[in-house]
Amino acid sequence: MNTFPPVVSVLGHVDHGKTTLLDAIRKSNIANREHGGITQKIGASSVEVSHEGGISRITFIDTPGHEAFSSMRGRGARVADIGVLVIAANDGVMPQTKESIQLLKNANIPYIVAFTKSDLPEAQIEKVKQQLLKEDVIVDSLGGEVPSIEVSAKSGHNVKELLDLILLVFEMNYAQEKEVGKVSENSPLEAVVIESKLDPKSGSRATIVIKNGTISVKDMVGAGSVKGKVRSLVTESGKMVNSATIGDAVEVLGFEGVPSVGSIVRKEGEKETGLVEAPKAVKKQASGEEKLISLILVADTQGSLEAILYSLPERVNVILSKTGDVSEADVIMAKSTGAIILTFNLKLKPDLQKFALLEKVLLKNYAIIYELLDELGDVIEGKALAGMEQLYGAARIQAVFPFEKTQVLGIKVMEGRIAKGDKIRIMRDDIVIGESSVVSLRQGKEIASKAEKNQEAGILISPFLDFSIGDVILSHS
Ligand code: GDP
Numbered sequence: 001m002n003t004f005p006p007v008v009s010v011l012g013h014v015d016h017g018k019t020t021l022l023d024a025i026r027k028s029n030i031a032n033r034e035h036g037g038i039t040q041k042i043g044a045s046s047v048e049v050s051h052e053g054g055i056s057r058i059t060f061i062d063t064p065g066h067e068a069f070s071s072m073r074g075r076g077a078r079v080a081d082i083g084v085l086v087i088a089a090n091d092g093v094m095p096q097t098k099e100s101i102q103l104l105k106n107a108n109i110p111y112i113v114a115f116t117k118s119d120l121p122e123a124q125i126e127k128v129k130q131q132l133l134k135e136d137v138i139v140d141s142l143g144g145e146v147p148s149i150e151v152s153a154k155s156g157h158n159v160k161e162l163l164d165l166i167l168l169v170f171e172m173n174y175a176q177e178k179e180v181g182k183v184s185e186n187s188p189l190e191a192v193v194i195e196s197k198l199d200p201k202s203g204s205r206a207t208i209v210i211k212n213g214t215i216s217v218k219d220m221v222g223a224g225s226v227k228g229k230v231r232s233l234v235t236e237s238g239k240m241v242n243s244a245t246i247g248d249a250v251e252v253l254g255f256e257g258v259p260s261v262g263s264i265v266r267k268e269g270e271k272e273t274g275l276v277e278a279p280k281a282v283k284k285q286a287s288g289e290e291k292l293i294s295l296i297l298v299a300d301t302q303g304s305l306e307a308i309l310y311s312l313p314e315r316v317n318v319i320l321s322k323t324g325d326v327s328e329a330d331v332i333m334a335k336s337t338g339a340i341i342l343t344f345n346l347k348l349k350p351d352l353q354k355f356a357l358l359e360k361v362l363l364k365n366y367a368i369i370y371e372l373l374d375e376l377g378d379v380i381e382g383k384a385l386a387g388m389e390q391l392y393g394a395a396r397i398q399a400v401f402p403f404e405k406t407q408v409l410g411i412k413v414m415e416g417r418i419a420k421g422d423k424i425r426i427m428r429d430d431i432v433i434g435e436s437s438v439v440s441l442r443q444g445k446e447i448a449s450k451a452e453k454n455q456e457a458g459i460l461i462s463p464f465l466d467f468s469i470g471d472v473i474l475s476h477s
Pocket of ligand 1: 012013014015016017018019020021116117118119120151152153154155
């Protein structure tokens, strides 16, 4: 019997099948849940599998993988023992696949590549393996050290085999750690916060994954600067338990505040065992260097916000960081402090983008943390706003006129200006139709260099795009 369950994080590009795979894995759970499926979302779930004649357990973390993962790393916590890198066999290596590979390599944990959607006729697993070579990931079948497996969450093909592989990788990599007795129920408690929130009724709720030792009701605990006395421990099936140990994920009630994702939970008076490394200081100390750039940072979740904050270059002065939406007040604050606004995983409303444009405040959204950090790094290295897009103007297409073999777009400028030579993006509602540029611009019969707010103009674009009347043109850097 495998004494302690491995803790597993599933990473990969959006839509490559992480959620579906986790669902398929949960379905393969052989444990009969007493609560008839009243599972509650606590951010992690355990499954039991028959393995080598016995029963083994595996704990999966199902919080949005990347953000949680990087914020834990930011705090130096190792929560996952093993990573599963999900790559859709029909789609191959995509930007977030690369990001996941980087995260896994930085975390220095063993990982398995799961080629998902292998049931699709378009699946091209050999091609994906070649793409992985370019990322320095050599899978076992090509002679490398990274175990890989083809799965289909849809048909269930190889899902059980993936679980067996996880247990095998765990035994191969961690058996020694267990044998030397470093990890035991009697060791000092070390657990990592993977989710936390303030519940209006029950107060602070934090889901923790235990990496060492045991936590019990009435224990005096601390996570970073947040202290508390454990009032209750709740499992994913909503069961109250008196104690929990290595590999378990439980929700802890009783913290006096909301501990940050990635912070390490210890019992009062207990020493560090060094298994989950000590957390780094939360705030970066002023390094004496002049802060070069003021930033307002807004992200979709607390996890991603923290992940970005931890990874920011030193010379960035964060004047505001929060989750949720960007407001006009934020734009005004940015304007008055000379800050830029970068957002992560938000849907910026066109009205707000227009407002930012009007106020000449740089506002840009990213879907990939590394891109945000890279571009910010470029700015600091003095490459000015290279790579960072600035919007110069917005116009609406009002009419179309045939002209020689092409068509002239009749536009009216709504904000800013549209000029000859501008790079433009055509948008329909919030969808990008395509990128092009303005090759000539006329006002009436006159050739002009630009059209400004409330002016009409006729423009030729190249390459030609399949636009419609009513589409919006954004000119950008
Ligand atoms: P996530 O964004 O990585 O969590 O991806 P999802 O699990 O939401 O899956 C994205 C889409 O792919 C959904 O429409 C799924 O039904 C589909 N999908 C996921 N796994 C499979 C699979 O093994 N085979 C097929 N054919 N489709 C899948």
